[in-house]
Amino acid sequence: MKFDTPATTNPIDRMKVVGQPIDRIDGRLKTTGQAPYAYEQNDAVRDPAYGYVIGAAIAKGRITGMDLRAARAAPGVLAIVTAENAGPLGKGDMNTARLLGGPEVDHYHQAIAVVVAETFEQARDAAQRVRVDYAPAGGAFDLAAARDTAKEVDQSASSVGDFEGAFAAAAVQLDATYTTPDQSHAMMEPHASIAAWQGDRLVVWTSNQMINWSAGDLAKTLKLPKEKVRLISPFIGGGFGGKLFLRSDAVMAALGSRAAKRPVKVALQRPLMMNNTTHRPATIQRIRIGAAPDGRIGAIAHESWSGDLPGGGPETAVDQTRLLYAGANRLTQLRLAVLDLPEGNAMRAPGEAPGLMALEIAMDEMAEKLGMDPVQFRIVNDTQVDPNDPDRPFSQRQLVKCLQLGAERFGWDQRNPRPGQSRQGRWLTGMGMASAFRNNLVMKSAARLRLDSRGEVTVETDMTDIGTGSYTIIAQTAAEMMGVPIDKVTVRLGDSSFPVSAGSGGQWGANSSTAGVYAACMKLREAVARKLGFNSADAVFAEGQVRSGNRGATLAEAAGPDGIVVEDILEYGDLSKRFQQSTFGAHFVEVAVDAATGEARVRRMLAVCAAGRILNPKTARSQVIGAMTMGVGAALMEELALDKRRGFFVNHDLAGYEVPVHADIPHQEVIFLDEADPISSPMKAKGVGELGLCGVGAAIANAIHNATGVRVRDYPITLDKYLDRLPEAV
């Protein structure tokens, strides 16, 4: 099915199942420990051996020798695979650094060997007996130091009007630089895989967001035809972008299994993950805003610097600034430096998350300079068209309503605009807000449907559920489309033998994957009608029946003993070129800062989101509160601490890399505006999973400023950065 004109009325609009706050259909499995994750495929894989990955001990250089003798002689050892004996390997399209390093080392903790043994204990012990000699080489590790060497990123620059002239002439100006640190996805389930060879075919149970990308990249890495590789990923213990790509666990399991001639299971040990896998790269961002005294922005520029390994990409932190606020004169630019750190790549809301952390502080600073309320400052700078191309409208844009409703519900009028004035006992209190913005991406997505002789529907697609609720919303979609109760729908996901879906990334998964299921359901409805001799245009599917005029039949009857199987894909036309599709929101936060120690704690949080049709308000709300929680981490604690001499992230475990715990998170409110966006897809939905993160960090930063009067422009906003600027201790 081609989606190239805006959606009209369709069966989803009934909203009998879609749009309802239905409990997750995988909830009973997950809460009772019965959902099998990658490393737990005991029914499918008997008698696996265990692989333990060794990471490089230097950031850059060369392995000059590996002494494997002691490890080979250790009890239970079946095989040791290194670059020397792995055979020729390719590199996946989505990977920047090789997943098996050696003799050249590209980054710290790059996998350089896997030791396979009968038991986990034996594999770990033997791996610790491997001795590696290195010839370290110097490298570039410090973004600030490499800033001047950074190259302009092709096609990243955008310029409208005369920014420099308009900025110089503006009555009120801001020119400020902000930094965001390297961050780690830190999902709870480590990257894990079980690999089993069946002749020249490879089956890998893994934990991966994008089955089709990763099946292709695994085949490419192993120099196999793609059809020889099958990836299975039914449950994924969190991803946040860290499992978008093929990673070393899958490659090492496959290589280890080939060498040991046994199924092999590999989970990356937690202390290896943060340097071995990808991370969100640090940024340096310069923002300049010029406005008239009435608050209207006349000039806005956003430049960002980030670094990555050779061949890697930038953190696209300026993209939202092209679209979020009005202004006739605009400039954005990305620059990328070569750094010899672990591979930078996407983490939840890549680009917008760090970009808004900077932009939305800048907007708060500007509002302060203008003497305007920060909510009002944003409202006067709203635009209903793409500021770069005024003929191109937003498909939907309810930012102003998000801001107004949020301010009203949060009690924004209680905020003292003069910072540092509100005190409750030992606490300095303050409120802050920020706009939320995330583009809505659409990806083609396919699904296969089977209607069986009991009238039950099975959906198969390689879509993944990384906690997003895919199982549930896909079941809701099929139930709505086919007119069956949700318990008559079985959803099977995460298998590369299923039709290729959009996968989970970029907050496109919910809308795109259900749209693919919609397309397949339309095809199934036609097949059912055709089989019954009904006119599909006026056939009504409801309560397990199909009716057309005065005729009717059950789905079971229509399916017959052989059932009906259909497959379809939803592909997109040029609507996303003709319309700017984005999601919008507003975050409001209240913080308390200990007047003595500077410890900042979040007291209240509210997000108002306008993100198209909400397919399941319960799971969508969870996506948003989860993102808000990650935003608290980004604002207050998360930073991969870089050793600039040695070129690695030092705090590479969950004790060192602090993420929010229960005690950090207050009650969180989420409001979804009633919206359906027919430009987006037949589902009229958009994503919320990343929107919920966008702007949270800045809202907290702005609240800390309101509480203390101190402006911190370098994340995370830890107490050491403002302790000496706090009011005198009591």
Next chain:
Amino acid sequence: MSKVSFSVNGEVRDLELDTRTTLLDALREHLHLTGTKKGCDHGQCGACTVIVDGRRINACLSLAVMHEGDAITTVEGLGSPENLHPMQAAFIKHDGFQCGYCTPGQICSSVAVLEEIKAGIPSHVTADLTAASQVTPEEIRERMSGNICRCGAYSNILDAITEVAERQA
């Protein structure tokens, strides 16, 4: 290798294990009770939380051979998909999880936390150390802080625990 015998979810299990095997790996790799998760293997996340002789512990930081004679309860022992424990049902109702990987640990911890409050064990946020502990949001949050949820379901988990606590009261 060393022999050890303990009960898991009411069933006595006799195992012969490498002395290095943690309780967590004994459950997951030897007994195939994979509900108990390995998130960090270093006591930094709480995904491996199980209840041993009535107390929650991190199964990753305990050797299996040190549990001779112990009674161990895992998430599988609390309830099954067909017969949910009230805490499991409350987690589903309040959507107290997303990816589900920390969830068994959160649920085991939740059950134990309510018992700890009943037993009068104070916490970091207990204002008066000499007074009886109360079930408050602040108390639950502090006591649950050894269970990290990167999906950020904390606010919903609190609602689930609070509902179960109120029903028990």
Next chain:
Amino acid sequence: MKPFTYERAASPAEAAAAAARMPGAKFIAGGTNLLDLMKLQIEAPAHLIDVNGLALDRIEPTPEGGLRVGALVRNTDLAADERIRRDYGVLSRALLAGASGQLRNKATTAGNLLQRTRCPYFYDTDQPCNKRQPGSGCAAIGGFSRQLAVIGHSEACIATHPSDMAVAMRALDAAVETVKPDGTARSIPIAEFHRLPGDTPQIETVLEQGELITAVVLPPPSGGRHFYRKVRDRASYAFALVSVAAVVQRDGTGRVALGGVAHKPWRVEAAEAELPRGASPAMQAILADARPTRENAFKVTLAERALSAVLAEARG
């Protein structure tokens, strides 16, 4: 983790003797730090002596009016003990500020004292560390040092001691009771129990090979108001940036020990005379010899401000 043999000890003396007899033997009780380190092969005992059966899990009154806390009393139980909560609030508070509920249920009194540093370079076996591998150098000096020591450190090591409990015990003037392999018992004042790193940061306490902690003795209650103020980036389940254990009397005198600043709980008794004059003079005296790094200089300010808050609360 290297293979090891395992035995369950039947008595403290027998355990100590076994530890002296077996090269590379270690005691294991809660295991929450030892196993953590063994997995990384930072600790690699050839033999583990499980001391959990030694009946050292009681808290009993001493003839002097204090309490003898068995080495195996779990952190949860020590924190929850009615007498500790009533008379040694700083200790209860310190315990409850540490780790998580799960870890406190396992971790023991003796094990808590013997925790090793959480310096990230100590934990990364691909980095030089004089504490882990004597003579290999210290990667933390000049590296990521935000969490590390500001005082009492050396050219060899800038690690901090991670315990909260020990900081409170230092303020309380506790004593550590042990039994040696030859069966002799001794009592070590907590002030002397932990060492500064000097040239031998691998030696962290004065315990001899095979010497087993049997108890910690708390002196009779000193009265006063008890505080344990732990400052950290996240609200729970994190090691201290700085912590202040304080017992403050009505006349403004008191005792103060600091955590998160040194290789051992940090207390300067002579500086406590300054307490009635306020946090600033007191902390200037306590941290007079501080030599922080650029990254952790804030700890000096933070310690003073945290003490200031404690003293204000004590007055209020």
